[in-house]
Amino acid sequence: PFEVYLRRMGRTVTVTPDVSVLEAVRGAGAEVLTSCEQGTCGTCLTPVSEGRPDHRDSVLVDHQRAANDCMVLCVSRSCGDRLVLDL
């Protein structure tokens, strides 16, 4: 599990292995637009302010992955214990 802090909402959610970041943040009341929910369309792309996403999508190109400043919430996870999202 890892923690996601929703910066604008001021809430922390725990993401367990059985749920996606998308499901976890929606459970906390965050509104995120989605379409494919399979990491291919980019609709759920969300700014990341801290932490290193474990990118599992097929949307971002290499330099975007390396920047660690956004992530696809429906499939990507975290490399570390904590991510801060601009939500």
Ligand code: FES
């Ligand atoms: Fe399509 Fe997340 S909803 S990439």
